[in-house]
Amino acid sequence: RPLGIKAAAPLAANSLSVAESHAARFVGKAASKFWDYPVTNLRLVLANGRIHRTGTHGFSDESDGRNEGGPNLSNWFFGADDVLGSMTRASIMLWPVCERRTCLVYAFEDVAEMLKAMRNVPRTELGIEVLGINRVSLANVLGGDVKDYPDWSLVIGFEGRAKRVEHNSDRVDKLLRRFRSRREDRLVEPMTEQLDLPWMEASEYHTGFYALFSHMSGIEAEVDKAAAAAGLSPDKVGKIFSAYDHGRAVYAVYDWFSQDPAHGSALNALNLSLADRGAFFDRPHGELGRKVYTSIPNHLPVLKHIKAMLDPHKILNPGRIVREEDPEWQPLQTGEGEIGLTASNVEKVKSKLAASIGEEWVSDNPVDLSAYGRDFTIFSGEKPNVVVLPRSTEEVQAVIRIAYEHGIPIVPLSTGFNHGGLAIPRKGGILIDLKRMNERLVIDDEAMTITVGPGIRMRSAWWEAVKHRAYDNFHLKPILALTLGSVSLLSNYVARGGAGSLFKYGLNPELTVGMTWVLPNGEVLRVGPSAVPQVGNLPLHFTPGPDLCGMFFNADGMFGVCTELTAKLYPERDDAEAFEDLVTAANYDQDYHHAFSETVKAIHALGRENVTDFMYKAHPGLFALAMVDMFEGLTVRGVIGMAPQHPLSTVVSGYDAEELAIKKEIVAEVLQKYGLTVIDPAMFGEEMKNAQTTAPTKMSLGIKGNFAATYKGAFQWTACNIRMDKIP
Structure with missing residues (x-):
């Protein structure tokens, strides 16, 4: 507290050890607002005596992030009661002491x-x-x-x-x-x-x-x-x-x-x-x-398989969760006949798929295969041998079992808006196109969640969610990524996407409360609290005991195929546009690096005030594309010449007009402290003022006519998580 920061206060800690209580996922008193368990990284000694650092500490101790690159295997160790490793250190989140x-x-x-x-x-x-x-x-x-x-x-x-x-x-x-x-x-x-x-x-x-x-x-x-x-x-x-x-x-x-x-x-x-x-x-x-663990089909077998990999001699807290008599997950075996991508084997696979899924939903037509051999980025040139379009979890199970029997690779695809060859089969095989699984869309008003199949697009999720009520004068809304409204909600969440409003709501894995996966052996595993009978869609992103949810995020189909996902919805005022505002500012210092550094400091300071929904540090190119798209007679080159080098956009919302004004006053104070000037859109005319909207920051593009810009040709991008002080 002398440093102006504090730890979360547990409601009922089970240990005097700060590290132990955090790794046990304690619930804080402020769980209404700050609900996630406040620990980022652990250091553990594994059964073989080696040290394992979870999350970003696997790369460097300089940054604290719970997620790794690729599948998040580190989540296994939270809530695990030392059955997978002995913890020797925890990195926890702290909060500012407020005025x-x-x-x-x-x-x-x-x-x-x-x-x-x-x-x-x-x-x-x-x-x-x-x-x-x-x-x-x-x-x-x-x-x-x-x-x-x-x-x-x-x-x-x-x-x-x-x-x-x-x-x-x-x-x-x-x-x-x-x-x-x-x-x-x-x-x-x-x-x-x-x-x-x-x-x-x-x-x-x-x-x-x-x-x-x-x-x-x-x-x-x-x-x-x-x-x-x-x-x-x-x-x-x-x-x-x-x-x-x-x-x-x-x-x-x-x-x-x-x-x-x-x-x-x-x-x-x-x-x-x-x-x-x-x-x-x-x-x-x-x-x-x-009672709890055995009530979830395939949960204990998967957990025992992980335990056997990390602790084959069963020396770590034996019997605490997994017992000797529990079954262990077993992979399928390939058949005794021909395997691999030979012409005759692929033909047999095609016949079996047609018998299971329906002949009209299986194709090896070269025209169809060519379409599945590219995406909207520059990556292209490879294609599957067979495409199949199942309509249910049971049909996906059938596809995987047939593929295993014949030793054929499989790659899943949802709505097809992919980049970098994410869903292009690099070794041929079966492409499982999940777009027909587009009928499952259920809103749970009590838990404020939405359950979708892989074929449900973001625009459908938005327009269905806003019909439902959270409380008086509040409707529900999904948290959507800054991408096109035609994108699959499920696939974006499973790929560990993040919304523009992630500062307020968190990354998609933390917003996911349940998933259904068809595992590589064709069996089904449900993860999340709702997998336990009678529990319902509780707002937790972990399974009981060692968390099995994290391993499936960003795994690109390596551990199975997701056929259903349940995500949180959030309350929003019915008249939200009257009580939210987009504040755009820029640092006009001609020393661009200094201007950038000060802008990053402003973002850092705004984060500690906890008053913004959205913060986006753009660049003049994006600013120019948006302007040219909205107004006739402008050119990209011309707009870039007069655009600020480091525009910063923030969205501020309030319960009412008074809270909105208070938040905007705080934002303006912080921006001014770091040399940023708030840009009044009215300076550029009434048309520009009317064009300013918060819609793109909370809806995927195209849901409400809110295209930020028109692009031509292929599209490439890269993204990463990084400490604020490292960005300049």
């Missing part, structure tokens, strides 16, 4: 009414922490008699610039007048002090899990019933609920304050019952672990 820190506290008598408020208020994005605490747990935190506190207290935390905190707390106070509650101002000061302090598991008999709000009434009733049956009085049952990720779900903590071993047995039995009612335990063990 103002406070909270509001409201007393509730009815837990159902409080849960309703906890679901709805975070969808406005006005608060940081949203915690519901019963009188038993509040007395444990603050001291005193349980009778001194309300039945339930709802605590909503705020931090940031003083003016913004004052605005947001005022709006939340107005929202909470809709609920049966009363303000408890006497608790504001002590609870504000607690917001940044770590809380530990409060009792020996403790449990914690995630659940959808729709499951909480049944879970609460089951907990009260079990406590009463065990002879535990209500004043010995502590309860803390944290709204998770914009009010999509709850992280629920229960403490039984008792020394009676019988109560421990009763709590274990309760956990088994809660798992049947939608509770998701992310690191279950013992009988509960067996």
